[in-house]
Amino acid sequence: MTNDPLELYIARFQTSLTGMTLAIRQDIVDEIRAHVYERMCVSGMAIPQILERLGPPEELAREYCTGALVTPKGGVFPLIVLRGVAMWGITAAHAFAIAFVAIWGYGMGVAFLIFALLRSVAPELTALWATADFNEIGIGPDRPFGARLVAENWLQPIAVGLGVVFLMLGTKALRWLIPSMKRWVRRAMQPIELPSLGGAGRKLARLSGDFFQAQARMVRRVRTHWQDS
Amino acid sequence: MPDEVKWEVQLRKGCLEMAVLAALAPARSYGLEIIRTLEKHSDLALSEGTVYPILNRLRDDGLVTSSWVESESGHPRKYYSLTRKGYDRAIRMAEVWMQFTAGVDALIEPLLPAPQKRARG
Numbered sequence: 001m002t003n004d005p006l007e008l009y010i011a012r013f014q015t016s017l018t019g020m021t022l023a024i025r026q027d028i029v030d031e032i033r034a035h036v037y038e039r040m041c042v043s044g045m046a047i048p049q050i051l052e053r054l055g056p057p058e059e060l061a062r063e064y065c066t067g068a069l070v071t072p073k074g075g076v077f078p079l080i081v082l083r084g085v086a087m088w089g090i091t092a093a094h095a096f097a098i099a100f101v102a103i104w105g106y107g108m109g110v111a112f113l114i115f116a117l118l119r120s121v122a123p124e125l126t127a128l129w130a131t132a133d134f135n136e137i138g139i140g141p142d143r144p145f146g147a148r149l150v151a152e153n154w155l156q157p158i159a160v161g162l163g164v165v166f167l168m169l170g171t172k173a174l175r176w177l178i179p180s181m182k183r184w185v186r187r188a189m190q191p192i193e194l195p196s197l198g199g200a201g202r203k204l205a206r207l208s209g210d211f212f213q214a215q216a217r218m219v220r221r222v223r224t225h226w227q228d229s
Numbered sequence: 230m231p232d233e234v235k236w237e238v239q240l241r242k243g244c245l246e247m248a249v250l251a252a253l254a255p256a257r258s259y260g261l262e263i264i265r266t267l268e269k270h271s272d273l274a275l276s277e278g279t280v281y282p283i284l285n286r287l288r289d290d291g292l293v294t295s296s297w298v299e300s301e302s303g304h305p306r307k308y309y310s311l312t313r314k315g316y317d318r319a320i321r322m323a324e325v326w327m328q329f330t331a332g333v334d335a336l337i338e339p340l341l342p343a344p345q346k347r348a349r350g
Contacts, residue, residue, distance in 0.1 A: 030297075030307075031260060031281060037304045038261045039277075054278040063282035182289055 006036055009051045016061030019189055028064060066189050087188035094181035098174060105170030112163030119156040128155055241273050247326060248273055249283050250311065250319035253293060257310035260284065284309055292318055 010029060017025045032054070039050045054060060119126045128150045129143040130136065136144060151158065245267075252258065252266040264280050267273050287293045292315030300306045311319065 028281075028285065030305075032278075034304050034306060035260050035277070035281070038259075038302065038306065041302050041304070042261065050277075053276060055276040060278040060282070063279065064285060179289060179291065186286075186289070 005051060006033070006047050009054075009057050013057035013061050016058045017064060018061075019065055019185060032060075066186065084188065087184060091181060091184045091188050094177055094184060098177050098181065101170050101173045101177065105166055105173065109163045109166030109170060112159045112166060116156050116159035116163060119159065126155070127152070242279065244326070245273060245279065246283055246287070247319065247322040249280060249287065250292065250315055250322065253309055253311045254316065254319055257308045259306040259308050263309070287315065291315075 010033065013032065014025065014029055017028060020028075035054070036047060036050050039045055039053075040047065045053075115126060124141045126139060127141065127143075128137070128139050129147045130138075130150045131144060131147045136147065137150075138147075248267055248271055249263060252263045252270075258266070260281055263284070264277055267280070284293065284295070288295050288309070291312060293309045293311055295307050295309050297305045298308050
């Protein structure tokens with residue numbers, strides 16, 4: 001095990017950085033390490049002194065994880081819990097939307113591009129046909145009697161266009177959804193500060209104390225009464 | 230921590246985001262340079278570690294961008310620069326800050342001892 005104060009600090013810091021990808025965590029750690037080296041070069045400070053100025057590693061990591069610079073104002077207990085649940089709900093909805101866009105949007109984009117590619121290689125397998133009244137539409141070599149080929153020359157450019165549009169829209173949606181989800185995760189990860197029982201707790205304790213004292217007095221009286229009689 | 234000290238820390242932290250954006254307004258800068266700018270031009274005496282999570286959050290919010298650049302000192306530096314959105318936010322924050330302090334100044338004026346009043350006047 002190393003005794004290097006910087007490595008010990010980094011190890012504690014890294015362990016406390018949660019709720020982020022490895023790449024982001026590494027980037028943060030690299031920046032803190034760069035700060036220490038830079039500070040050492042610029043001001044000639046010793047590493048322990050620099051680390052002291054950075055603050056405890058767990059606290060530094062907590063500020064990265066939660067972004068909670070100012071303690072949130074307290075509120076009514078059920079509302080605080082509901083707020084936390086709602087935030088995780090919105091985060092989950094984001095995650096679902098990201099998965100949906102990534103699978104469906106990109107899937108459609110790639111499928112259209114593959115279709116366009118196949119159109120060059122095997123045109124008869126990728127032919128689009130339709131019956132005269134457009135009641136039946138299909139793709140492939142087996143078409144019903146009387147069905148005719150549709151958009152024969154335009155099929156490939158249309159497929160390429162649709163593929164590109166799906167990929168672009170998917171990317172655009174993900175570029176909006178991912179940062180938005182990160183913001184919600186950060187909000188959801190803020191520690192929930194439940195209100196203490198405070199005065200109510202003290203009152204309850206005093207009342208229960210009074211009750212047990214009264215009960216003990218009553219038992220003593222009954223016992224004395226029986227002994228006397 | 231006594232209540233008044235806690236309040237002061239929260240106050241400093243609260244306006245640190247605006248101060249960091251203001252420090253980045255003239256040109257791109259890296260963590261330690263931003264800290265030194267804040268030390269030089271403001272009274273925001275906070276632990277150095279406070280600035281980095283703020284920069285990280287500002288980047289996530291699209292207010293700043295960052296990139297690693299090799300420096301002459303031999304260590305790479307992570308430079309931050311304001312985005313258009315960050316610049317607009319900094320201006321808006323500065324305007325709100327000026328309005329806010331002007332309002333509160335008038336309110337707290339009677340609390341201050343005479344020499345401080347003269348200094349502020």
